[in-house]
Amino acid sequence: MKSSARMVAICGVCGAIACVFLLLASIVPYAALICGVIAAVATVAPLLVGGRLRYALLVYAATLTVGGICGVFIGNIVAVAPLALFCIPFAIVKVWCESVKVTARLDREETLEDPFGGEDAKVMHVEVKGKPRVKPIVKWVLYYALAEAGVALTFVLTRWLMPSVFERLYQRQWVFWLVVGAAQLVPPLYDLLLRGCLIAAVKALRKVIK
Numbered sequence: 144m145k146s147s148a149r150m151v152a153i154c155g156v157c158g159a160i161a162c163v164f165l166l167l168a169s170i171v172p173y174a175a176l177i178c179g180v181i182a183a184v185a186t187v188a189p190l191l192v193g194g195r196l197r198y199a200l201l202v203y204a205a206t207l208t209v210g211g212i213c214g215v216f217i218g219n220i221v222a223v224a225p226l227a228l229f230c231i232p233f234a235i236v237k238v239w240c241e242s243v244k245v246t247a248r249l250d251r252e253e254t255l256e257d258p259f260g261g262e263d264a265k266v267m268h269v270e271v272k273g274k275p276r277v278k279p280i281v282k283w284v285l286y287y288a289l290a291e292a293g294v295a296l297t298f299v300l301t302r303w304l305m306p307s308v309f310e311r312l313y314q315r316q317w318v319f320w321l322v323v324g325a326a327q328l329v330p331p332l333y334d335l336l337l338r339g340c341l342i343a344a345v346k347a348l349r350k351v352i353k
Contacts, residue, residue: 153189154198158205160185161231165210165223172222179226180336182206183234184344190238191345199235206231220304221297229293233286233330234337240282286330294326 161182168178186206189198210227302309312322 157185157188158202161206162209166213169217169219175222179230183231187234187238224297240277
């Protein structure tokens, strides 16, 4: 199977897995975190096997569409929105930001003289360097931007689609601000959780995809 066809097949399978677990999160809210992590890992699987960012974004777009529809019709957008708007994009940003960017440049050119009078050989010395795609500070800024956007959009969607739930939450101001404050602790904790899951996923994928 050609690499492009294989990547399309991987995207299809991963998109289906992510959608199923978003749907499961709508039905079983108490397992939302587990479902969100599995959906996030499935979404970034194309990146983990060497695909380009666009493949993960295509899987995310399909997951977001199906997951959003499920959240609206099942009526549990509160469980689905944080997963679709934070957990999954967080994983995409994490894998992309921490991927190694390889650069190569010509260091010098050397001519090796043939001791037997033949044609001299030219040797090119190439310097290869690898470094994270973005600086750690930029990565963490993106993490917290996703967290704030996820909280804000979840509140907006809850107010729009489940106004009674939003009113009950907003009437208790201390609960409302507790949720906002707790959201600030989520990025580092979720980063640790996701790191372990991604390492396990990479090992599993290497055994399945050769």
